[in-house]
Amino acid sequence: MKVLILTVLTLCVLGGLLAIVLYFVAQKFKVEEDPRIDDVEKMLPGANCGGCGFAGCRAMAEALVKQDDISSLYCPVGGADVMKSAAAYLGKAAPEKAPEVATVRCGGNCDKRPRTNSFDGAKSCAVASSLYVGETACAYGCLGYGDCVEVCQFGAISVNPATGLAEVDPDKCTACGACVKACPKGLIELRKKWPKNRAVYVACRSKDKGAVVMKACKAGCIGCGKCEKVCAFGAITIENNLAFIDSQKCKLCRKCVNECPTGAIKLIGMEPLPKESKTPAAKAPAAETTAAKTPAAESKPKTNE
Amino acid sequence: MKTFPIGGIHPSDNKQWSRAKAIEVLDLPDVVTIPLAQHIGAPAAVKVAKGDKVLTGQLIGESSGFMSANIHSPISGTVTAVDMAVNGQGLRQMMVTIKREGDEWVDTIDRTDTLLRECTLGPKEIIAKIKEAGVVGMGGATFPTHVKLSIPDGCKADILIINGVECEPYLTSDYRTMLERGEQMLVGVEILMKAVGVERAVVGVENNKPDAIAHLRELVAKGGYKGIEIMPLKVRYPQGGEKQLIAAVTGRQVPPPPALPIHVGAVVCNASTTVAVYEAVQKNKPLIERVVTITGKQIKDTHNFLTRMGTPVETLIERAGGLPEGDVKVLNGGPMMGRAMVNLASPVTKGCSGVTVISGDEATRGEASACIKCAKCVAACPMGLEPYLISKISRKKLWDAAEQHNVTDCIECGCCSFSCPANIPLLDYIRLGKQTVMGIIRARAAKK
Incomplete structure (x- = not known):
């Protein structure tokens, strides 16, 4: 009995002494932290996706609190609402940024882009693209093994088995940019998000010359330049045999969609313009269109290796 | 019998399809496409333009850095294009296309068959000649040979190892080369010994090629080649790997990168490359042709062809009786290290020791399941x-x-x-x- 009491007493005294030591140590090494960081962190979505460029929401909250000018910081997941409330809480000017959506720029589905071989290695786009051209003859197109699907934390991207292409669900996409980094072919771009998920974009990244593109894929951009000529807003540029529509300049007029001979320009969420009517609203002065035209870059494709 | 100390496997060697086929000279191709990157390192800088006339053996691409190699025209004719073309992996790379007109060689090249044993050149001159001829490792790694032979300061080689292992299943090009061009190889070994300043050379040959071992031993004894030993090695893949071969022959272990074989005093050179060295130094002949095995279980007429570089792979396959019915996998190289090809119009290059055709069923891998940590x-x-x-x-x-x-x-x-x-x-x-x-x-x- 005596031993028991002695043991309990010793432990109690030891515990008390250590608690005192710990108290002073904690005082001495106390880290002063702005309590606002915790509050701002609670406002952020907590997805820890890294879409803002920081290693998680906590780091973003710290940056928001510490930086005086937060115009360069933006949480793509929370969007304008979250940024506004965080900025209001901190008494800073809220950064403005139009919402964006990830867009897969390849339209070479199974019908348009026939398979020439079958890949039996590890089902990964990064592995396949480091080995060879892929299961089709196009060196630029979607491989369809879903490296982008694997990195998406929001379930917004999936590979459609019918087309063999990655497809984005615009309602779920937060434009965090994880898929953009994961795609070894650089096919995914963050583009301006229109209401009702409307979009017009060139669904091709092939820098090959027209004949080479057509051989590999019937839906590819051949760099003919018809879309560039018809665009009244100077939104379309042709470089390395490839058209690109700047989503900031594009007004969704849809004229380019009808011009494209291969159907490489995709139109989402809208009815196409009637085919015949070439005159309506074509007020674009000719001078403007030619001025916006960039000289077609020397066709000097790069090696892929 | 010696071998390397750790790891390794025993795949069935499948050399029976082509091992008995003597080297046959393939007809000259009508059109060749020559990639400017046929070696590891920087691609060669192109020296010709569209419309130029070239002779067989003429320089068309010049070494463009420390780690690079010269490229020569394998045929005579007119350059029809210097442009991007699709390689075996379906990717585009810079190639020179030449249309053949006759077969007119550069006149400094000695095309006779007489064996020239005497070599009066010094090490520096030998290496310069090898560099000039664009010789690279022909076992598949395509490491520029002149870089390998230029021994860095502070290092000293004490042994030259000739890689006649050919551990890759199916392939028999090095084997046929050793059997049919053994003397040229041995002179090449002497030249290489002089170039790196060693007294001892070992030719490592796996003992599934007993006739090659016996033949080379006989040649060494008859020709009085000093310091050259033919060493049979126990069959084991990947004995032809540089580090594995050094371990097998000398017992020395090359430390991890950036250490090189020279840091343990060894220089390794492939058997076919050694013949190319002989031709470059004694005959002024650049590396424009090589022995390529075309083989496979279903290939009707397997061959070991002496082929000019730039010949389309499909030409070889046609000469061997064409592709079998159904799905097939065509490999540039053997089944272990070779790369699957998606474009058979792509050319034979300096590193292409064989073309292996495997049926689709054989090539298909099984469904992957979970790792059971069997080690x-x-x-x-x-x-x-x-x-x-x-x-x-x-x-x-x-x-x-x-x-x-x-x-x-x-x-x-x-x-x-x-x-x-x-x-x-x-x-x-x-x-x-x-x-x-x-x-x-x-x-x-x-x-x-």
């Missing part, structure tokens, strides 16, 4: 790595961890994938990890 891959890895682990961390993109586990030491021999009972594509991910980590290391070095 067969660890036992098989000749570099002493842990393939199951490196593969997994590469797959999870943990590049720092991959570097710590020495992913860059991997020689991509494929023993791990071969031995995996769960059919996990281990090497696919390891190779990706190796490429990425190498990129990170290079970027880090560039920053400093």
Whole structure:
């Protein structure tokens, strides 16, 4: 009995002494932290996706609190609402940024882009693209093994088995940019998000010359330049045999969609313009269109290796 | 009998299809396409333009850096294009296309068959001639030979090892070369010994080629070649790997990169490359042709062709009786290290020792299942790595961890994938990890 009491007493005294030591140590090494960081962190979505460029929401909250000018910081997941409330809480000017959506720029589905071989290695786009051209003859197109699907934390991207292409669900996409980094072919771009998920974009990244593109894929951009000529807003540029529509300049007029001979320009969420009517609203002065035209870059494709 | 100390596997060698076929000269191709990158390192700088007339053996691409090699025209004719063309992997790279007109050689090249044994040149001159001729390692790695022979300051070679192992299944080009061009090879060995300043050379040959061993031994005895030993080695893949061969022959272990074989006093050169060295030094002949095995279980008429570089692979396949019915896998190289081809119009290059055709059924891998940690891959890895682990961390993109586990030491021999009972594509991910980590290391070095 005596031993028991002695043991309990010793432990109690030891515990008390250590608690005192710990108290002073904690005082001495106390880290002063702005309590606002915790509050701002609670406002952020907590997805820890890294879409803002920081290693998680906590780091973003710290940056928001510490930086005086937060115009360069933006949480793509929370969007304008979250940024506004965080900025209001901190008494800073809220950064403005139009919402964006990830867009897969390849339209070479199974019908348009026939398979020439079958890949039996590890089902990964990064592995396949480091080995060879892929299961089709196009060196630029979607491989369809879903490296982008694997990195998406929001379930917004999936590979459609019918087309063999990655497809984005615009309602779920937060434009965090994880898929953009994961795609070894650089096919995914963050583009301006229109209401009702409307979009017009060139669904091709092939820098090959027209004949080479057509051989590999019937839906590819051949760099003919018809879309560039018809665009009244100077939104379309042709470089390395490839058209690109700047989503900031594009007004969704849809004229380019009808011009494209291969159907490489995709139109989402809208009815196409009637085919015949070439005159309506074509007020674009000719001078403007030619001025916006960039000289077609020397066709000097790069090696892929 | 000697062999390397750790790892290794025993795939069936399947050399029976083509081993008895004597080297046959393939008809000259009408059109050749010559890639300007047929070696590791910087691509050669093009020296010709469209419309130029070239002779056989004329320089068309000049070495463009320390790690680079010259490229010569394999035929005479007119340059019809210097443009991007699709290679065997379906990717585009710079190539020179030449349309053949006759076969007119550069007149400094000695085309006679007489064996020239005497070589009065010094080491520097020998290396210069090898560089001029654009000789690169013909076993597949295509490392420029002149770089290998230029021994860095502070190092000294004491042994030259000739790689006549040919451990890759199916392929028989080195074997036929040793049998039919053994004398040229031995003179080449003497030249290489002089170039690197060693007294001793060992020709390592696996003992599944007893006739080649006997033949070379007879030639050594008859010709009075001093310091050259023909060493039979126990059959084991990947004995033809440079580090494995050094370990097998000398028992020395090459430290991890950036150490090179020369740091343990060894210089290794492939058997076919040694013949190319002989031709470059004694006959002024650049590397414009090589022996290519065309083989496979279903190939009707397997061959060992002496082929000019730039000949389309499909020409070889046609001469061998064409592709069999159904799905096939065509490999540039053998089944272990070879690369699958998607474009058969692509050319034979300096590193192409064979074309292997495998039926679709044989080539299809089984469905991958979960790793059961049986460690067969660890036992098989000749570099002493842990393939199951490196593969997994590469797959999870943990590049720092991959570097710590020495992913860059991997020689991509494929023993791990071969031995995996769960059919996990281990090497696919390891190779990706190796490429990425190498990129990170290079970027880090560039920053400093």
